[in-house]
Amino acid sequence: MDTLLSLRVFCAVAELKSFTAAAERLGLSPAMASKHVMHLENRLGTRLLNRTSRHVSVTETGTLYFNQVWQMLDGLDEVEAAVSNVTVTPRGTLKLSVPVWIANTLIARMIAEYHLRYPEVCLDMDFSGRIVNLVDEGFDLALRATAPEKLDPGLIARPLTKIIFHLVGSPAYLARTGRPTKVADLNGHSLLLYSGMNANGSLTIDGPEGQETLKFQPVMRSENETMLHMAALEDMGLVFLPALMIQPDIAEGRLERVLPNTLSFSSTLYAVYPSRKYLSAKVRTFIDFISSQPGLCPAIENEQ
Missing domain, CATH: 1.10.10.10 (Winged helix-like DNA-binding domain superfamily/Winged helix DNA-binding domain)
Incomplete structure (x- = not known):
């Protein structure tokens, strides 16, 4: 057989x-x-x-x-296509690990457009927020917003765009506690804390007068940006969130940026995958598609 x-x-x-x-x-x-x-x-x-x-x-x-065999078969198809000069149609399940905040209308629109172009690809998207083991767990690709030194050196990481994070709070919260006019005013403010930040709520920034260390009062800690986002909308405190996630809230007045000229920072969004050797058609086309979207970068950069 x-x-x-x-x-x-x-x-x-x-x-x-x-x-x-x-x-x-x-x-x-x-x-x-x-x-x-x-x-x-x-x-x-x-x-x-x-x-x-x-x-x-x-x-x-x-x-x-x-998890091992499908990678081998994808690679074999790519090699045969290269030898015979035949284009391989992307097909099969594309298993992705993505940040929670990627789940928004803009990205959904992009995913729908990708599906129209490549209808034989089924997207299996993991929004758990954890750092998965791509090889052992059978993931094709991960999207990660992080610093380069935090990436696994055994993986391939292709930078896609800059993600801007803003400090925001609801109008009701800011009316109750006072709108900060300088960095020092943030000391003691309630902070909805992402798990990757210091658990005690301290944050060192480069302010107008040099480095300053702020001491927030943590009121919630979570790895789930969606929960932090909803808590901010319920007037619980301030939170750092990606511009891509909060654009509609800022435009419609549900959230306000706090010290916008001082307290914003950026992180690079990477496409991370196990190997560039025999990269499958479904992975290659998805990375190329996302990186070519004009709506992704301007939507973020215009918030600066």
Whole structure:
């Protein structure tokens, strides 16, 4: 039996959770698709899929196997296309790890446009906010806003754009506590704290008069920017959030920028992936598409 075809069948079944759907994609009968998976299981001496009359699920071993095999198959398709000068159509599941704040209308519009161009790609987006292990967990790509020194040196990181973060608060909160007119006025203000910041709420900045250390009063700490955003809208305190996330709130007066000429900072948004060797069509086209979007950078930079 053709082991390479068996690998393709297994990956299709694992992705679609269906022998029938996988067989239809590959032009096989469901019975033949089942035989191909059994061929692999016999060859490996382990079960890759759990099967019932209604459901197919991937075993723990099958998940580890799938995460390695699909990368090999994607690479093989790319090599064959390069040799034969044939364009590979992006297809399959593109598994992404993205920051929570990426979930907004602008990005959704971009994703929809990408889907129109490449309808055979299914986007599987993880918004957990944690730093995933791309290889071990089978992710194709991660979008991360961070400093270069915090990136894993074993991964490829392509810079996409600058993300601007502003300090904001609700009009009601600022009316209650007073609108700061200078950096020192921020001391003692309630802060909705992102988990990556100092837990005690201290922050050292380069102010008009040199370096200054501020001491906020933390009232909430979370890794979820959406929760911090909602808390700010409920008048709980000040918060640093990406401009991309808060543009509508500022435009409609739900949030106000605090000391806009002093308290903004930027971070680079990177596309991070395991290897540039044999980069699959779905990963390559997604990175190229996002990096070429004129709406992404201007929407951020115009807030400065």
